[in-house]
Amino acid sequence: MRSIPNNDKKKMITGSAWMTLGSITSRIMGAIYIIPWGLWLGSNFSLANSLFAKGYNVYSLFLIISTAGIPGALSKQIAHYDAIGEMETSNRLFKDSLFMMLGLGVFSAVIMWLIAPLLAFQNGEVDIRMISIIHALCWPLTIIPAISILRGLFQGRAQMGPSAVSQLVEQFARIGYMLLATYVIMVSNDGNYVRAVAHSTFAAFVGAVCALVYLLIALKKQIYFSNYEALQKQSQIQRKLALVELCRQSFPFVILDSAIILYQFLDQWLLKNSIIQAVKLIYALLRYNKSIGISCFPAFSLHFLGSYSEVIVWSIVTARFNCHLNPLVPV
Numbered sequence: 001m002r003s004i005p006n007n008d009k010k011k012m013i014t015g016s017a018w019m020t021l022g023s024i025t026s027r028i029m030g031a032i033y034i035i036p037w038g039l040w041l042g043s044n045f046s047l048a049n050s051l052f053a054k055g056y057n058v059y060s061l062f063l064i065i066s067t068a069g070i071p072g073a074l075s076k077q078i079a080h081y082d083a084i085g086e087m088e089t090s091n092r093l094f095k096d097s098l099f100m101m102l103g104l105g106v107f108s109a110v111i112m113w114l115i116a117p118l119l120a121f122q123n124g125e126v127d128i129r130m131i132s133i134i135h136a137l138c139w140p141l142t143i144i145p146a147i148s149i150l151r152g153l154f155q156g157r158a159q160m161g162p163s164a165v166s167q168l169v170e171q172f173a174r175i176g177y178m179l180l181a182t183y184v185i186m187v188s189n190d191g192n193y194v195r196a197v198a199h200s201t202f203a204a205f206v207g208a209v210c211a212l213v214y215l216l217i218a219l220k221k222q223i224y225f226s227n228y229e230a231l232q233k234q235s236q237i238q239r240k241l242a243l244v245e246l247c248r249q250s251f252p253f254v255i256l257d258s259a260i261i262l263y264q265f266l267d268q269w270l271l272k273n274s275i276i277q278a279v280k281l282i283y284a285l286l287r288y289n290k291s292i293g294i295s296c297f298p299a300f301s302l303h304f305l306g307s308y309s310e311v312i313v314w315s316i317v318t319a320r321f322n323c324h325l326n327p328l329v330p331v
Contacts, residue, residue: 014160022164026171033175037200040186044193051197055133058112058119059141059201066108067145070097071152078156094153101145109141129194136198139205143212150215162218166211174207 038045074097081090112119113135120130151163181199185192 016160018160018164022167026167029171029175033179036179037182040182041193041196042186048193048197051129051133051194052200054130055137055197055201058134059137059204062108062112062141063144066104066141067101067148070101071145071148074149074152075156078153079158082157090156094149097152098146098149101149102143105142105145108145109138112141113138129197132194132198133201136202137204139202140208143205143208147208147212147215150212150219154215154218162215166215166218169214170207170211172207173210174203177206178203 038049041048074094077093078090081087081093116131116134116138117126119134120127122130147166151166154160154162178200181203182196185196185199
């Protein structure tokens with residue numbers, strides 16, 4: 001078996017350290033910011049947190065659709081083409097993916113903005129509070145897909161540092177704006193919790209812009225894009241094959257990533273309404289024909305009492321039988 005070169009080992013260890021540091025720090029920050037946020041919202045914390053979660057369920061679903069699993073597939077493709085010396089192909093593939101993600105992000109944001117009243121329809125009526133929150137989350141949707149492509153480029157070239165640092169920059173900027181806006185609205189102004197939640201969700205756009213600026217600065221330092229030459233015919237053919245392979249590999253990511261979010265979204269949008277309608281229907285049937293209830297409930301209670309008595313009797317018999325087998329077992 002071929003051993004891994006020391007340089008590759010160093011890249012793997014450094015990259016894993018960066019990604020672990022970024023992930024742990026982001027989660028710690030996410031656990032800490034909720035404390036002052038909840039204190040400033042006061043008695044409205046439960047309502048605000050519910051609106052925040054519902055808005056992010058919708059946003060997460062559209063984000064997965066707009067990225068379409070391409071960043072993960074791009075990272076793999078760039079690593080492959082760089083390894084075989086096709087730098088021009090990987091560069092062109094990155095640029096094509098970047099423009100495609102920008103287009104998908106803007107398109108998804110526009111659709112999400114237009115159907116916001118439909119997404120806010122719950123319990124037979126439109127929740128006006130949700131519309132402003134969904135509109136606020138349309139803004140980060142325009143640039144997050146492009147940011148994921150930039151991170152995929154760095155990860156594909158085993159440079160985890162810029163990707164991890166950009167996550168930290170995004171989290172610091174997002175949480176900073178979120179807490180500042182919530183304090184100004186809830187403490188210094190009228191205390192409108194819906195507006196505070198809308199600004200808290202808009203904070204994702206502020207964090208995304210800061211992360212995008214950092215990634216563009218890091219990208220400018222890349223030696224791969226210096227002295228860029230025109231593509232040859234061989235690279236053009238390889239580029240078409242690379243695009244087809246990229247789309248093919250991205251499809252499983254869409255299925256895996258969207259399954260849980262889609263379940264949460266359907267649970268939020270459909271299940272509650274279905275349960276309410278089912279309960280209303282059962283109540284209406286029982287109210288219309290009282291004999292159903294009169295006949296069902298006594299029968300149920302008799303069956304329950306009989307089954308319960310049978311369980312008790314068998315428990316006593318079993319206990320006494322065990323007592324004869326083992327005198328130390330109390331009855």
